[in-house]
Amino acid sequence: MNRLNRSDQESLPISQEGENAQDHDLEHQKHTHHQGKSAHPHVHSQESLRKIVNRLSRIEGHVRGIKTMVQQNSPCPDVLLQIAAVRGALDKVARIILDEHLTQCIARAAEEGNIEIELEQLKAALDRFLP
Template sequence: MTSSNQAEEHLHNHHSSHVHNEASLRKIVNRLSRIEGHVRGIKTMVQESRPCPEVLIQIAAVRGAVDRVARMILDEHLSECITRAAQEGNIETEIEELKSALDRFII
């Protein structure tokens, strides 16, 4: 499987693979890359003993960015995976997996 295929396909707990919208995946991966860079910047700030309020503001920005990516992933899941599961007749399994993931995500 090529790296592009790996980015487009993932497995759920019930092991049915499926492909997501390539443009959506590209947006998600790009945002995650920006978040990764932002976190590295925060690490540098800490190593340079920057003022705590500045560091905390940057951490808050990363938290917001992570929440926005999570929302993008949820939107993609609802529009692609849940819809497909309903068409294929395995909506209950997909909903249970989503509930389980949301239980871990929402504190």
């Protein structure tokens, strides 16, 4: 299976110089949870975002490769093997996101005193995520 070329991967914006660049970067790194009773900002480092986006870009390329295999009538066991590889890669991305959520977002919610709401939202997400 061919790997996705770097040129095919999504490019991330390069940080601007100066004081406003930090504010600009933080604004692009925040997202909020709109489910449940409260919303809170999530701030992720540029390095973390880059790693996650790069992994997802490789997965996206891998899925396109599987589509090509199907269109070219590749043997079913080969296609299934590649699908298993994509599942494993997606699981790894999910673990990275969950780890960051636990170490940053849940910890922050505990400090702010709204841990119950955050745990309720996490449990609801895990119920949908896990089989």
